[in-house]
Amino acid sequence: MRVGVLTGGGDCPGLNAVIRAVVRKGIKDHGYEFVGFRDGWRGPLEGDTVALDVESVRGILPRGGTILGSSRTNLMKIEGGVERVKDNMAGLGVDALVAIGGEDTLGVARQLHDRGVKVVGVPKTIDNDLNATDYTFGFDTAVNIAMEAIDRLHTTAESHHRALVVEVMGRHAGWIALHSGMAAGANVILVPERPFDIEEVVGHVESRFRTQYAPIIVVAEGAHPKEGQMELATGETDAFGHVRLGGIGQRLADEIEQRTGKEARSVVLGHVQRGGTPSAFDRVLATRLGLHAIDAVADGDFGRMVGLQGTEIVRVDLAEATDTLKTVPAGRYQEAETFFG
Numbered sequence: 001m002r003v004g005v006l007t008g009g010g011d012c013p014g015l016n017a018v019i020r021a022v023v024r025k026g027i028k029d030h031g032y033e034f035v036g037f038r039d040g041w042r043g044p045l046e047g048d049t050v051a052l053d054v055e056s057v058r059g060i061l062p063r064g065g066t067i068l069g070s071s072r073t074n075l076m077k078i079e080g081g082v083e084r085v086k087d088n089m090a091g092l093g094v095d096a097l098v099a100i101g102g103e104d105t106l107g108v109a110r111q112l113h114d115r116g117v118k119v120v121g122v123p124k125t126i127d128n129d130l131n132a133t134d135y136t137f138g139f140d141t142a143v144n145i146a147m148e149a150i151d152r153l154h155t156t157a158e159s160h161h162r163a164l165v166v167e168v169m170g171r172h173a174g175w176i177a178l179h180s181g182m183a184a185g186a187n188v189i190l191v192p193e194r195p196f197d198i199e200e201v202v203g204h205v206e207s208r209f210r211t212q213y214a215p216i217i218v219v220a221e222g223a224h225p226k227e228g229q230m231e232l233a234t235g236e237t238d239a240f241g242h243v244r245l246g247g248i249g250q251r252l253a254d255e256i257e258q259r260t261g262k263e264a265r266s267v268v269l270g271h272v273q274r275g276g277t278p279s280a281f282d283r284v285l286a287t288r289l290g291l292h293a294i295d296a297v298a299d300g301d302f303g304r305m306v307g308l309q310g311t312e313i314v315r316v317d318l319a320e321a322t323d324t325l326k327t328v329p330a331g332r333y334q335e336a337e338t339f340f341g
Contacts (some may be wrong), residue, residue: 001030001032001033001095001096001297002032002033002034002035002092002093002094002095003022003026003032003033003034003035003094003095003096003097003098003294003297004034004035004036004037004043004044004049004089004092004094004096004097004098005019005022005023005034005035005036005037005052005068005097005098005100006036006037006040006041006043006044006068006097006098006099006100006101007019007040007066007068007069007070007100007101007124008040008041008070008071008072008073008099008100008101008102008104008105008108009040009070009072009101009102009104009105009124009125010070010072010102010125010126010274011064011065011066011070011274011275012064012124012125012126012137012138012141012142012274013064013137013138013141013142013274013275013276013277013278013279013282014124014137014138014141014278014282014283014285014286015065015066015068015070015100015124015138015286016057016060016061016063016064016065016066016067017060017061017137017278017282017283017286017287017290018100018122018124018137018286018287018289018290018293019036019052019057019060019066019067019068019100019290020057020060020061020287020290021286021287021288021289021290021291021293021294022034022098022290022291022293022294023052023053023054023056023057024054024057025290025291025294025295026294026297027053027054029294029298030294030297030298032294032297034051034052034053035049035050035051035052035092035094036049036050036051036052036067036068037049037068038050038068038069039068039069039070039071039073040069040070040071040072040073040101040105041071041073041074041075041085041105041108042071042073043068044075044085044088044089044094044097045073045075045078045081045084045085045088046084046088047088047091047092049092050068061283061287062277062278062283063277064274064275064276064277064278065275072104074104074108075108076108076111082111082112082115082117085112085117086115086116086117089117095118096118096119096120096297096302097109097112097117097118097119097120098119098120098121098122098293098294098297099119099120099121099122100121100122100124101121101122101124101125102123102124102125102127102129102130102136103125103129103130103322103325105121105124106121106123106130106305106318106321106322107322109121109318110303110318110319110322113302113303113318114303118297118300118302119302119303119318120293120296120297120301120302120304120305120306121293121304121305121306121318121321122289122290122293122305122306123136123137123289123305123306123307123321124136124137124138125138125139126138126139126141126142126169126176126273126274127139127169127170127171127172127173127175127176128173128175128176128326129172129173129175129325129326129327130307130321130322130325130326131320131321131322131323131324131325131326132305132307132309132316132320132321133305133307133308133309133316133321134307134308134309134310135285135308137278137282137285137286137289138274138278138282139175139176139179139282140279140281140282140285141274141276141277141278141279141282142168142169142176142180142273142274143176143179143180143183144279145269145272145273145276146166146168146176146180146184146218146269146273147179147180147183147184149166149267149269149272150166150180150181150184150185150186150216150218151184153166153216153267154184154185154214154216157214157215157216158213158214160214160263161209161214161262161263162214162262162263162264162265163205163208163209163214163215163216163217163253163256163257163260163262163263163264163265164214164215164216164217164264164265164266164267165217165219165249165250165252165253165256165264165265165266165267166186166216166217166218166219166249166266166267166269167219167220167221167248167249167250167266167267167268167269167270168180168218168219168220168221168269168273169220169221169269169270169273169274170191170192170220170221170222170223171192171220171221171222172192172222172325172327173191173192173193173220173325173326173327173328174189174190174191174192174193174194174220174222174223174327174328174333175328176220176273177189177190177191177218177219177220177223178191178328178332178333178336180218181218181336182335182336182339184216184218185216185339186216186217186218186339187204187205187208187215187216187217187339187340187341188201188204188205188215188216188217188218188340188341189217189218189219189333189336189340190217190218190219190220190223190252191220191223191328191333192220192222192223192224192327193327193328193330193333194328194330194333195223195224195225195226196223196224196225196226197225197226198225198227198255198259201217201252201256202255202256202259202260203341204340204341205217205256205260205262206260207341208341209260209262217252217256219248219249219252220248221248221249222248223248224248249266249267249268250266250268252266253265253266285308288308288313289306289307289308289313291313292306292313292315293306296315301315303317303318304316304317304318305317305318305320305321307321
C-alpha cells in the first residue's frame with residue numbers, strides 16, 4: 001500500500017513527530033510506502049509531492065513547524081477539486097491518506113471520505129478546540145510559551161506600576177487563555193465563551209492596584225464585551241471564511257487606561273505561541289497519535305480520527321470530531337474566577 005501524508009491549517013509544534021511516527025511504523029510494521037503532499041490540501045489538489053522514508057524523517061522529532069509545509073487551501077471551494085484529488089492520488093498510486101490538521105483540514109477530510117477517499121485524521125490545533133479528544137498536540141507547547149511570557153511580564157508590570165494586557169490565540173475557544181492565565185497567576189482572564197463586562201474588568205484592575213501590585217489581564221483574541229465586538233478585524237477572510245482577528249488586547253488596554261488613569265500596555269504573543277520546539281507532552285502525544293493513525297489505515301478503518309480520551313488513544317468518527325467545537329465550559333471558567341482581582 002502507498003499512503004499519502006499531509007499537514008494542513010496553521011502550523012504547530014508536534015506535526016513532525018506525527019509524520020515521523022506514521023512513516024516509521026508504517027514502513028517497519030506494515031511494509032508501506034509513503035508520499036508526502038506539500039502545503040496541506042494544495043498538495044493532492046496539484047499533485048505536489050515529496051518522498052517520505054525513514055531517512056527523510058530522521059531527526060525531525062524536536063523540530064517545530066512541518067517538513068511538508070502547510071496552507072489553508074479549501075479544495076471543497078474549488079470547482080472539480082475532489083475529482084482532481086482523486087485523479088492525482090490514482091496517478092501517484094496513493095491508496096489512502098493520513099490528514100493531520102484541525103477543524104477545517106479534518107472537515108475537508110470528512111467530506112472526501114464521504115466521496116469515497118480513504119482517509120484517517122489526526123487532530124492538530126494549539127486552540128485545543130477539536131471535539132472527541134481531550135487534548136490536541138501543540139496546545140501544551142502554546143500554553144507553556146504563553147505562561148513563560150506572562151511570568152516575565154509580571155516583573156516589568158510591577159516595576160512600572162502599569163497594567164499589562166496579554167493577547168493570546170483563541171478565536172472561538174479560550175483554552176490557551178484559561179490554562180496560561182491560571183498557570184501564570186493572571187488577575188483577569190477573558191475568553192470568547194464568556195462576553196465580559198468592561199466595568200467588572202476595570203474593577204478587578206483597580207482592586208489589584210490597591211494592593212500595590214500591578215494587574216495582568218490575559219485575553220483570547222476572540223473575546224468580546226457584552227455590549228458588542230471590541231476586537232479589531234481587517235475584514236479579510238481566509239479560504240474557510242474565518243475573519244482575521246486582532247486588536248482586542250490594544251483596545252482593552254486603551255479602555256483600562258482611560259477609565260483608571262493608570263498606564264496600560266498591550267502585548268500580543270501572536271504566532272510565537274505556535275513556533276519552536278514541542279514540549280515533551282506534545283512530542284509523546286503526537287507520536288502516539290501517529291502510531292495509532294497508521295494502524296487505523298492498516299485496519300481499513302477510514303473516515304475516523306485518532307484522539308486522546310483519558311490516557312488512551314481511541315478512534316472516533318470524523319463527523320463526531322468536526323460537528324461541534326470543544327469550548328471552555330462554565331464550570332472551568334468559574335474555577336479561574338476565584339483568583340480574579
